[in-house]
Every structure is written in C-alpha cells, then in structure tokens.
Amino acid sequence: MAEPYSDRRLGALAGASVLVTGGGGLVGSRIVAQLAAHGAHPVVLDRFDAYPHPVRDLFEVDRYAARVVLGDVRERATVKWLTDRVDFVIHAAAYADVAACTRRPGTAFAANVHGTQTVLDAVAASAVERLVFVSSASVYGDGAPSEDGIARFDEEQPLTPISVYANTKLWGEHQVRLMLSASGVGFAIVRYFSVYGDPQVPKPGSHSWMVPWMAMSAHTGQPIRLNGGGRQVRDMVHVDDIAHATILALVEERAAGQTINIGTGVATTVREIADLIAAHYPDAACVQAPKPAGDPRGGCADTRRASDLLGWHPAIPLVEGIDRYVAWLKGTPGAIPDWFAAPTTAAAAALAA
Template structure:
C-alpha cells in the first residue's frame, strides 16, 4: 500500500493544513489547485518534500483530475470550491460550475478507481433561523445563498454515488475555521481580519450590532477532523459536523482580540440578508464516531495566529 491521497484545493487555507496533517501521518499527497484562491505561499513549506506534488489545474477538467488517480491512491479529500457567499449572490454561475461540475468530475474519477472520498462541505447548508442550542447533523437544511445551495447539491450528488455505486463517501461539515494562512481581507475569516487589524493598530469593525455568534474551530483541529473522517470506515455514508460546541458573540470576540487602545466600532451591515445570527455546532457525533475532539482553545488559537501574522509582517 503506497498510502497516497489526492487533495483538491490543496493550496487553499484549509487545504494546506490538510496536506500538512497527511504528510505528518506519512502519506504521499497529490495536490490539485488552480490557485484562484489558494497560493504557492500556502504550501511553500512542503514543496521540496518528495511526498508532495502540486498540480496546477482546474477541478472541472476531467483529464487533469483523472491523471491524479491510479491504483496507488487510497483516498481523495475534496476541498476545491468557490466559497464566497456574497460573490455567489452576484455570480451564481461560477459557484455552480466550480462546485457542482467540479465535484461531479471528482466523483467520476473516484468511481472509476473505487477511491474513497472525504467531501468537505459547509455548515452554511443548515437552517440558521432556528439553531437552538447547537446544530447537529439531523438539523434541517435551508441554503440561503447560491454558494450554500451548490454545496448542498454536491452532497446530494455524493450520496447518490454512495447509494448507487457503493462508493465510500463521507460528508464533512466543519464550522467557522480560522488560523494561520487564512486571508485577512474581506474574503478572510473574522478572527484573522480582527487579529490582523489589531496588529496594524486599525479599528476592529463589527457589522451590525455584534450580537451574532460563531463557533470557531482552529485550523489544525479542522484538518485532523477531515483526515480522520475521510479514513474512518464507521463514517462512510455519514454526515459529520465539526466545531467546538461553544459559540462566542462577535462583540466578545473583538474584546478578546483587541489590545492596548485598539478601537472597536460598529458599522452598517453591507448584506444583512445573508447574516447568520447564531452559529453553534453540536459535535457529539464526530466524538462518538471518530473519537475526535478539538484540542486548541480560542485563546490559544488567537495567540498562535497573532504570532504567525507578526512573523509574516516581519518577513
């Protein structure tokens, strides 16, 4: 057994942490990324490793994708996707093409080679109007954007391959993930944006009243969940959520990140219709099926991210 894993979206934020997790576990990784959102910088630490190879290409290209698969491949972790909610509202076609057509291409490659698939979805597929005390996998779905709709569509496609062809598929839905290598502009996550602004001495801008909450998962915990979920025989055919099980308001998050005399301001929300008021995961099933639990606290995660951003600024 050669222990080779195909990772699509390998040079993205979560992708690079998944690659790192796999390499540390002794796997050989064949990465695919079109670098529209990911970058060589994200995977620079691995590019000299014999066990890592990055192919620059489009997940919708059947030839490019099929060339990554052969009898030595044990699994595919599919992360390549367009992930911007606001952009999907402005350009739904590109999200459909990348997410739905791209996933179909990956599913066909997996079917032809009988390769198990870890499909990385999103918590944004859930009905956010009634999230109660935590969202588990039985929670109703209600995609509120073309992005979320495309992600739910590909989960259904993958389930069709599981039931129709007996393809080993696991659907993995991490909640809000943050950490080093995440973008710090508007396309980044709130933790990365706030921490970067605090380092720069700029005000932390909160959209709306700041009472909205998030369940924040550190990048290494997310990567561990994705790898373990993909390889677990008990998880095949299942949907699994990953989060800490605790949410924090954006106001409290800003207070936790702001240092010295960093100002915290509230600004009008530029797309209030897509705001999620409460986002809290119930990760009970992942613990039961995988024995997985998050290890990095929010305080520690912010500290690691701050140190990394400082080093980047000094580099």
Template sequence: MPEHVLITGGAGFIGTRVARRLVDAGHTVTVLDSLIAQVHGDDPEVTSPLLRSLDGVADVVRGTVTSADDLRRALTGATLVVHLAAETGTGQSMYEIDRYVEANVGGTAKLLDILANEKHDVRRIVVASSRSIYGEGSYRTEDGRVVHPPHRADAAMAAGDFDVHMPGEGPITVIPTDESAKLHPSSVYGITKQVQESLIMTVAPTIGIEPVALRYQNVYGPGQSLKNPYTGILSIFSTLIRQGKEINIFEDGLESRDFVYIDDVVEATFRAATVADAAGGVFNVGSGVATTVREVVDALFSAFGSEVPTRVSGNYRLGDIRHNVADTTRLRDVLGYEPEVAFRDGVARFVEWVLSEPLEGDSYQRSLDEMASRNLLK
C-alpha cells in the same frame, strides 16, 4: 494499509496541513489546486508559503476541478479523495453566482462523473461541506420544541431588529445544531455546499465508494490567508488592528459563530479519511462553543496587546446568518475526537503568527464596496 490520497484544493489553508498529517501517518499524497491569485498571489512559487509548504510532502498538480483532464491526471493511482476544492465566501457568492456554482457544483459533478464511468481505485471520498447549509440552524421554543426558523427579513434588519424569529412563536433560543437539522442555506455559497455534499453522499455509494461529509464551522489559525477578504473576520480584524484602522462591527456585535482551530479540523479530517466507522457519515466539525463578534474583538485586542477604535454600526449583509454553534456529539462518538484548542488560546497562537507575517494591503474595504454597490451590504 497505506493510501494514495488525492486532496483537491490541497494547496490551501486546510489542505496543506491535512497533506502533512497523512504523510506523517505513512500515506502518499497528490494535490490538485488551481493556485488562484486571491489566495496564493500572482506568482505562487514565490508568493505562496502554503504552496512551498508542500515541497517534499506531496506531488502538486496545477489544475482545476472544472477540467475533466486535470482531474484524470490527479486521480492516477488514488485510493482515497479528500475533496476540499471550492470557491469560498458568503458575500462574494451572492454576485459571482456562476463562478461559485461552476466550481463547487460543476467540479464535484465532474469528479463523480469520472469515477462513475472510468476505471479507478478510489474507495472513499471525504467532502468538505459547511455549516452554511443549515441557514439559521436550530432554536428552541419556550415550550421546549426544536424549530428551524426562516431567514431574517431585510426590512426587520433595516429597522435594527437582528434577532431570529419564528412565525407564530414567542421568543426562541439558539441551541447547538446537530446533523439531523433542517438544511436551508441563506446564500449561494451555502446552496452550492449543500448540493456538493448531496452529490457525494448520494452518488458515491451507488458506484461502490464510501462517502463522508464534514460540515466545517468557522476554521481559523496560523496560515490562514491575510489578503483574501473572504476568509473570515479574524484575518480581517487582525489586519485592521495592525494598520491602526477602525473596526466596523456589523449588526449589534452579538451575532455569533463556532470558531474551530485548524489543528482540530486537520485531526477530524484525518480521522474521517482513515477511520473505518466514518464510512457513510456526516459530521459537524466545530468547537461546540458560540463566540460573538464582540468577544472576537476583545480576544484579538488582548492577544495583540493593543486596541483600535471600534464602531458598532448596524450595517448588515444579506445572506448572513445570526448565530451558529455545532453539536459535535457525533464527531466524538464515531470518530473519537473532541476539539482541544480553546478560542482564546487559538487566537493567541494565531496572532503570534500574524505578527511574523508581512502587513497586507486592505482589500477588505474593496470587497465591502463591491457588496454595497450591489445592494447586498446595508
């Protein structure tokens, strides 16, 4: 049955593609987005290709999830909500705390308050959660037990020890983190995503709405913002390579993430919205493969066909985790989907797109300076 889908934050990198996927499947889409300058530029109708990509695809309501009136306008006729709207960026969240909490927690609370107290047609909410809620994730001890270590200590990292340790244990080895793992985020952003997910998963069933939570890993691909310094290292490093500038590799370069290509994220999100068995489920959305920062740099150099100087600096950011890789078993077993795009193939597609885009200014250094001035970058 065709749905009328509201996508909050739907003019963003993920939301615009989810909108197209839903419309291609016969559904109707409304997008609610604040069109912030950090993502869309100062004049979105002119400066935002993402916004223009929604022409003829979705009705766009310019507004914010922190406004109940904007939410009411956007919810008119909606039968399904894909809740993507959020402030993103681990580092920035550590000093713009009120803004992150207001948008991520407050916006979700306003959405649920309306659905709990006013007439509507919504039957399912899919919320974009995050791998950040796991903190350091899952590790295995020498005798085979699964443990969830505490956050790394500033003093240890200052001494050059970037590894994760479990008090009272010998060496521990990172393993894929499944959805039953302990939730203990290490940043304000992670805390807000945990609360956002918990609000949806707890409140929705009590008001007759099916909740689904998607714990996105590190999403990348064509269309990712190249001017927002908080969107991830692939965009940041690509800009530095194009500018011929040195890449500063934090820690020892062996920290790793689970990079998942945008097309795989879109398909997983579409299935979470439309597959009956998804109701009530929590799903990791990742590739299931860990990639180190050094491997990221090598893949980018290969795709660009050129290199710039690199420096493994030992710098580190408070709130960052060491490793992350998702266990995607539940995604496969319940939603019937396995990510298809290998990292190097995805990077090649990403770089091909990057080279077709204007070269952006270097706002990344400014973001680092902001963190350093607050003693969050060491």
C-alpha cells in the same frame, strides 16, 4: 506546522496516496501537511489563483506534497488521471467565499457544482477506497434558537441555506450520497464550522475569516469592524483541529456514509472574538457595520457524532488559537497584504458592500 496529532488509526495512511483537491489553500494545505506527517503521499490539485504568490508561499504546499498539479477540478482528463492513481480523495476545492459567491453565482456554480460533479464522475469509476467531501455549517442557515437563544445544529435537522455558497454545498452533499452510494465507493461528509488559524489572510471584498480581518485591522491601526453589530454567533475551530478530523474521516470505519459536524460545540459572539483580539492591542477600537447579505445569525455544532464516530475532540481552545494567530502576525508582519495596510477607496467600498 504543529506536531502531528497522535492517533494510531492514522497509521493506516502510511504509504497511501491521497488526492486533496484544493490542497493549495489554508485548510487543504494543512490537511496535506498532516497527511505527510502520518506517512501518506499527498497529491494536490489546485488552480493556485485564490491568493497572491506571497500568501501561497506561507502554505508550504511544495514542502509536504508528493505531487503538485496545477489544474482545475472541472478538467475531466486531469481529474480522471489523478483519481486512477490514488487510494483516497479529499474534495476540498471550492469557491469558498460567501460574499464572492453572492456576487458571482455563475462562478460558484462552475467551481462548486460542475467541479464536484467532475470529481464524483471520476471517483465513481475508480478504485478509490473513500472520498471525504468538505461541506459547511452554512447549509443549516439560521436554524432555530434554543431556550438560551443559541442555535445548536445537529446533522439530522432540516437544512435551510441562505446563501449561494451554502446552496452549492448542500447540492454537493446530496450528489455525493446519490452517486457514491450507487457506485460502491465509500464516502463521508464533514461540515466545517468557522475555521481560523495562521497563516490565514483575508481577501479584498470579503467578510469571511473574521480572525485575520480583526487582527490585521488592530495590527495596522484600523478599527475592528463588527458586521451586524457583532451579535452573530460562531463556533470557531482551529485549522489544525479541522485537518485532523478530516483525515480521521478517511480511515475511521464508523464514519462511512456519515455526515459529521466538525465544530467545538462552543458558541462565541463575533463581539467576544473581537474582544479577545483587542486584548492584544490596547489602542484597538471597534465600529459597527451592517450585516452582509447571506451572513447567518449562526450557532454552534452538536458534536456528539464527531465524538462517537471519529473519537475526535478539538485540542486548541479559542483563546489559545487567537493567541497563536496574533503571535504569528506580530512575527510575520509581511503577511499583511499591501491593499489591507493601505486600503483604497474602492477596497473600503467593497468591504462595506
């Protein structure tokens, strides 16, 4: 883990108990590590079924969490027992793969709608000081491009989700406001843009998390896939910066009741990201592939609210973040899944779907 971000406001978390649902994943585990670095007592609730064991070990949840609970956010008794014993909640648990949600909308509903409702029911009846709900820039959909052809998303513009995953996140935002405003429990909503950073590992049949997909493809001698020709635009935010912003939303008074973009404000095409990775692998080649269903044209965040309310600015530029990821990958070749190193016909077909 990187050194903890220096911020005196986070001293308010010293000794506090913080429930992190989904704390066993990439973002959740980094939030847990940063909470621990600032003296908080993170409590993790996770099913631990999103990744195989060798990948889960990379997240080091047991190292930083004060308590780890194997469970589901839909389990009312478990969620209530935990929320009755913590000061804050970060609700990051979700079926968070766009392609998987498109294939299995019922599973997406169960995890992202039913699960969120269960958490909100428990929090609304508890003494929790504040809940931070993790949402996604996918709620914006394609948006409208500006004069330079790039969509810039601000928190007050109309929302037009184009995927099942985005639709569940938008529902979650509305439900957080409805339930917690009425209950008196504090809340903040953070909309993540494109998260990347080690030890991110891709999942079979998914097009999410392009940095590991591209880096591992180049590393194993496979072509880098440019879905949609690589013309889509992304606002890439390092996972360390994402975790820092999320924790700030727990304690910053000006964030109460607010929805805040967590992005860099820098628009980068998928092709440009591929070129940054290919610079580390002289023999890397790119191939074009169809744009997956539900994959937005993309854009970048309007970051004024994150700056004004959280005093947050990303600390890790994309070039540095990709350099870090590639260095980590070259130093940890065992992180590449077996199915990726030797893709089967079925896996290749799933990727093309």
